[in-house]
Amino acid sequence: MTAVAAPSVASLVQSVDWLAIAPPTLTAIVGLIVLVADLFVAERHKQLLGWISVAGLAVAALTLIPILGDDRSTFCLKDAGYDACSYTADQFTLVVQFLVLAGALVTALLSVNTLKDARKTGEPLPDGEFWFLLLSSAAGAALLPASRDLATLVVALEVASLPAFALVGLKRGERRSADAALKFFLSSVTATAVTLLGVSFVYASTGSLHLTRIATQLTHVDGQLDTLAQAGVALTLVGFAFKTAAVPFHFWVPDTYVGAPLPVAAYLSVIGKAVGFTGLILVTVVAFPSYADVWGPALAALAALTMTVGNVAALRQQATRAYSAVRLLAWSSVGQAGYLLVPIAAAAYSDDPQKSIGSTLAYALMYAAVNLGAFAVAALVARTRPLNRLSDYRGLYASRPLAALVLGFFLLCLAGLPPGVIGLFAKVTVFSAAVDAGLGWLAVVMAVNVVVALYYYLQWTAALFRAPEGESAPHRGSAPLTAAIAVTAVIGVALSGAPQLVLRFASTGLF
16 A cells, blocks of 8 residues: 655645735725724714725725736745745736725715715614625625635635625515525526536536646546536536526516615625626636637627627617616616627637737726716705606706716717717627627627617616706705716716727736
8 A cells, every 4th residue: 555645844835915905905994994993883873884895995006006017926835836826916916906995985975975864864774884895795796806826716716795785684674685585696696506517517527726737737638527627617607697687587677676775786796796807708718728719709709798788678678768877777787788798709719819808808997997886976966856766867968967867878888889988888899899709790790789778878878868848957966976987987088088008007917
């Protein structure tokens, strides 16, 4: 019998690169501080917890600067015949972490007023729990792009998701909120179960959880192991398709967005999608490149189906003015998810998959800025028109001209029309990725969907400048709300002036 050598002491000792893990770690620490501080802060000073959270997210985002352009890895195995790390802070990680932390920061600014208004109505949201859940979810979302093994990836995914559905159901006593949370919870649990089953199949066929090691091992599997590996790849993709709200796994989106507090809906529309797409990119491009013939066609079909269903459903919402603007934004986000899937599918056919992934990241950065801005203006309208119907935006220019102009700009960005140059640039980038990969049919489907989406975006934009029906109610602004609108507007205008900077930032030196 051959003796198995015991692992060396050196292999059991992990050196931690604290600077590399600073963004998610700081976010989690601030969340714990806020939760404990809530026990000692008087009711009249609860707003202080929100500003601590805003400051914590800002500091966490600033910690990205020292590691910019410097690939760093930690929690690595060095004596297993190969080098494999569980946490890597490369350019891809930094881009997604910037998106997550900046998006969470804007969400926090929107939330300060939401919690304040809820206290005034006599139906307060629990401040400590709200900020703890938001920061916990943001910490998980910031951890996910750095995850380079399937165990860490799944844990990060759940840390980002579990607090999110608790946030959706935080309106205690409101049935719509409870229903939305339940639907979101059931879809999330289903996605997790499917993902774990797929991960277990991949582990059984490769004997490893590290993404780079899996990519190597999958090139050598054959026979029954190949069938098992293919099943694992397919199930893992289905699990992440739930998270990205790709059709037909999108059923939870409209009711969840409408039932959640408005800042939480904004958070889910951007950060929730970033989590799903980041995980999808890591498992396809990094772990499963040898199975591109399996996931490439599947993602291309999902992209076409998702953008079509999302835009057609949004078109139907626009036809009924009594519908909520948030519901329209929910269906719009489903359509936008279809566009985001296009470059990931193209990576399966491209000689330069990093360029295709860069297109997805560039589009995601544009979408994050303008969609959060649209939700910020919706939060302004909701302060005086709680139902937030599409008809409530008619004549917004008469009462809040700057807010109307900014919202019109955001909608034109989402539509891909000037002066929203960044939206047009992002769509052209995604379209080019499909054409370069030889997916001409998908490019045609995307072009048709862009035209369909123009109708409901332009209809909403036109309503902002029409004469109001009856007496227009003044819209109550606030410093945090104004700051959120101003930040997203400045970013959108700046990027429209130099759109190539986004693509350069998002596609240089990935992985």
